[in-house]
Amino acid sequence: MNAESPAMSEPVSSTEDQRVSELVGDRLCATCCFNLSGQTIVREPTYRLLIVRCPECGTAAALQEYPLLGRWANRLGYFFAALYILAMLGLTLGSAGGMFGLSMGANELLSQKFVAHLTELQQQRANANAGPQPANWTWQTNYEKDRLWWESSDKWELLQQAGGLSEGVNWNGLVFVLVMVLILFPVGLVFGATMPHVKGWRMLWVPGAVMVLCMLFLFVAHLSQRSQRWFYPQWSGPQAFQVVVVPMLCLFGSGVLLLGMAIGRPLVRWLLVLLLPPRLRGPMGYLWRVDGLAMPRTRG
């Protein structure tokens, strides 16, 4: 800085502000609370101080800052960065868990009529097997026969017998899908608002990760069901359904999540302007900045 006679070093327009840079980060006007982010930083002529003038009310804000917390500010910063990453991972895992659980719940209900049909078939098979049995017969023999029959049967054909897609499926199970939308859409909003750097096609990473986790859960569920390989309508019905139903519902849920993320920032911006007074809204300036928008006005 030029300490001696600053006014002299500015030959031409000494009464005018000299543009220096642009303000990055949130700083609220002390008078009207307008977020000054993105405004021009100027060197005012009288004291040669760096200031930003509020475009709304004209108040000058000084940019002098003194470190208040020393190294603790950095430590707190690292702490909150770690906390943020943990929260994002937790939210991803939680979304996947919720989505998978609701898909399995929907699957259970959707397959209800199919299970009823299988129970009927089981009864018919038991009746057909009634009567005198061969000498080496045990209960195990029937179970084994049932299992072989079930494994070799065409599940789609069985569903057609149960009434097909219109009659053989208990569509009330879609209630779970409604719950899924009600949960995953707000979660998408949170992702969109808290991950402002994730834009465009990179937004696919979050629903993609959730989808992969769900398929992992389905695989683990499949492994744990290997002990239930006997034909038993209450197990076999949902198991035949889940191969198709759970991936489809999880894909749908991921779509809802993506939609929440995509319209998250505009919606959250709108809500903030609608609900919060300017003073509280100020620190959320990044939601405007990240999409290259002007800061919201504080008056009219």
Ligand SMILES: [Zn+2]
């Ligand atoms: Zn102002």
